[in-house]
Each structure stands twice: as C-alpha cells, then as structure tokens.
Amino acid sequence: MAEFGDCTHAGKYNVYGRLWQMFGLKKSGKVPRLALSHVITGCGVGCCSEPVGVGVLGQLCWVRGSNANKIHGPSPWLTFTHELGHNLGAGHSFHEGQGKTGGIMDYGSKKKNGIYQFNTKYQKKTICSTLNSRVGWCLRKAVNHTSRTAYTLPTKAERKELNDLNAATGVKHALVKGIICHDNYKDGGKVDAVTCAQKCKKQPGCTEFSVGGHGGSVGCRYAYQGGGCCSTARRQGRTRWSKNGPWRSTYCTPFKSWGLNHCSKGSCMTYVKTVITTKAQLWSQFGPSSRMCGRETFAPKQVPSWGVKGFQGPSWEVPSQEACQDAAVASGHSFYQVAKAETSGLVEKTTTGLLCYTVAQCRYPSKTSTAWKIYATPAAAKITPLAIPKVTTRATWWPRGSDDKGGKKNRKCRQDQKYKHRVPTRSECQDEAIAYGHAYYSYNDANKLCYSSTRCKSKRIWTRGWNHYKARR
Secondary structure: OHHHOOHHHOOOOHHHHHHHHHHHHHHHOOOOOOOOEEEEEOOOOOOOOOOOEEEOOOOOOOOOOEEEEEOOOOOHHHHHHHHHHHHOOOOOOOOOOOOOOOOOOOOOOOEEOOEEOOOHHHHHHHHHHHHHHOOOOOOOOOOOOOOOOOOOOOOHHHHHHHHHHHHHHOOOEEEEEOOOOOOOEEEEEOOOHHHHHHHHHHOOOEOEEEEOOHHHOOOEEEEOOOEOOOOOOOOEOOOOEOOOHHHHHHHOOOOOOHHHHHHOOOOOEEEEEOOOOOHHHOOEEOOOOOEEOOOOOOOOOOOOOOOOOOOOOOOEEOOOHHHHHHHHHHHOOOEEEEEEHHHOOOOOOOOOOEEEEEEOOOOOOEEOOOOOEEEEOHHHHOOOOOOOOOOOOHHHOOOEOOOOOOOOOOEEEOOOHHHOEEOOOHHHHHHHHHHOOOOEEEEEOOOOEEEEEOOOOEEEOOOOOEEEEEOOO
C-alpha cells in the first residue's frame, strides 16, 4: 500500500515500524479490521543484526491483531507462521531449552519429529483456548471497510432474544451491536437482556439499554434522565460550553475507539426503542416560538443542564421531533420542547441538529433568545396563562391560611415558590389555582406576586404583603 511509504518511514527497526503503521491504518479504516493483518516488508537487512519478524501475542480479532516480517529473511514463510502463532496466543517453546524443544514456536529448525508443526505438548491448549474465546468476535459482515457503517449481523440467538424481550415488555426495540451505554446510565447488574429491558421500561424516559461488554463482565446498563445513553454527553465547563464531537464519536459509535477494545467480539449489545410517534400524531405547538419551560422540574428530580446556555433543565440529542415526543410519552409528560442546535446557543452543532427536553407541566413559558418551540398534548394545551377563565370575584375569595396555622398573616407556602410571577390582582391568582387544580395559592398584595401549589407547608415571612389561601371545602 502507498500509505506505508518507502523504507525511510519504517524506522530503525523496520518490522516494528511497519507493525505500528499497520495499527494506524486499521484504526483509520484504510485496512479492514478482520481477524488478523500481516505486513511483509522488503526493508532492512535480512539476518540477523535486527529482528526479521514480530507479532502481537493473543490479539486475534483486535485492532492489534497484526504481525510483520521480512521477505528476505532466511525463511519468510516460517517467520510468518511463527508470528501467526503469537497472534493465536502461543509463546515461545523454550520449555526444554531454546532450540531443543522443537516446533514452530521454538528457535532453530522449527521441526518436531522431523516435521514443521506446532509443538502440541506445549502449545495446543494455549492456541485452542484463544480460538475458542474468539468465536463470534470477528466481524461477520463488513458493509463498507472505509466508513464501517455496519459491522455485524445479529445471530439467530440474538434475534430470538430480541423478539423475546419485545414480547415481554410490549415495546419494540432495535438491536445495535458494538456499543455499550457509557454515559447517562444506571447499573442494572449482571442480568439478561429481557430483565434489563424491564428495568428500562420502569425508568421514566428510558429509550435504550445495553448488555455485555468487557468480555461479558459489565452486564445491564439502562438510560435515565430521559433519552439514551449519550444524552448527557454535552457537558458544561467552567467558562464555556465544551465541544464534545470527539467524545460522542469515541463513545457513541459502534466499534469506535473505547467500544472497539471492549466490544470487538460482539458482546456489547445496545437495544434502542423504536419510534412510536408518526408525523401525523405530533402534538400541536404550545404558544409562540422562542419560549421554554425553564422553571419546570424534570421528573424524578432536578438535574443540571447539559444542553443550552441559560437553560435550567436537561436536554439531549434526538434524531427527530417524533423521538422527543416518544420520550415525553414514556415519561408521562404532557410537554416537550425542541430546538435546532445552531439556534440554541451552543458552541458547536450536534450530530442530528435537534435538542429535546420534556416536562410534566409548563405553566409559565418564559421568553428566550433561542428558537425553542414547546409542544403539548391537546388536554394540556387547553390551559395556558393567556386562556385561564376569569371566574373569581371578591365574594368567592378563598380564606387566608391553612389548617396547621389557623389563618395567620405574613405566611406563604414553601412548595412551588419557583413559579412566582406577577399578576395584577388576587382574583387572577386564584383563577390560576383553580385552572391548574391546585388547592392553595400564595399572593403578595404589595408586589403583586403569585404562585399556586397542590399542598402547602406554611412558612413565616418577615416581608410584608405575603399571605396564602386555601380552597373552600
């Protein structure tokens, strides 16, 4: 290959230089990552002032499953066979003395009982163990050796397992081999795929999970906080939003870098929930554009924002708006919002160009300079701050106080203070509580501030004007 260059590129020890070049070419995809790769070079001297061959021990089906030897050595084919033995896990056969033990892996004639062969007394167990451990590792189908867009086909057993877990959970998943959940995951223990699928189903917003990896020692990992196993890959630095394109390429691409070392045998299997929502089923937009539900809490608890500068909530990449709505449905949320990456304030663009965030409620959408759009179920969209019925009069005001404090002044509810906002009158504050089905509201007559809540633990306030009110029974 032209990529190897002339002998000046091979370095001082020519076979070692060619071997390292092979590693680089396999990583870049210019040489297919098959069971083994071998380079035969004409560089350097023949023998014996420098090595005539080199092979990496026990690296069958790995990126370092390679060896190199010189064409002008004493016996190139014997050198090739010797280095191949190293790839298959065999060490040197010096058990009875160098040059005296016999066999391909010994120095000297490399004969055993007058025949060129491996010394089965010392090497058969080692080589067979390596071969048995690599069954199923090597890539069964390489669709494109340059782009590596497809690597392996599911085996018959894996297809059966996929059908079993789909039937057990009632959720349709697709299988992707060569990736393991590396971020935004919970450890589900060493269980089978069906059990892991059940754990994912119980986790709000979980859209994918994985089993296997590290030779089967990892087990089950399932996504949480919404989205998939790479949903929190976009991390915030101290001064700016970090670019994570290389991060995603390393950890979220099949058989790429980290995954190559731990998933090459095909044991890493990620199950991705397939799209349920169609374009015809998409919810209607909730309010105008450039609005976001920034005050809402993401169930089950508030977590830091990974996505958009100034946005107080977790966001993640999705391939489509339909996928974001799927996540909202899976979480039991009535609202979700999406934005294109190039308009969302990020330093870099995402892979898919679409960010997603889901919430249970979106009472007071706030304005934002970025192009977020909110979507809601038909039922949730009926109640908006601009469409709340005005039904409260002075005569129907709720009484002040709660059961535990007996109507004392200068108190407000501890719950949902983050929803505090301005309204002109106490009657309108009560209207909001009625519309949202809340039994309490707190209102400040001096500053015209209001918020409502489903329950109320009273809190003494030294600032004048605050009082909380409870619905009449």
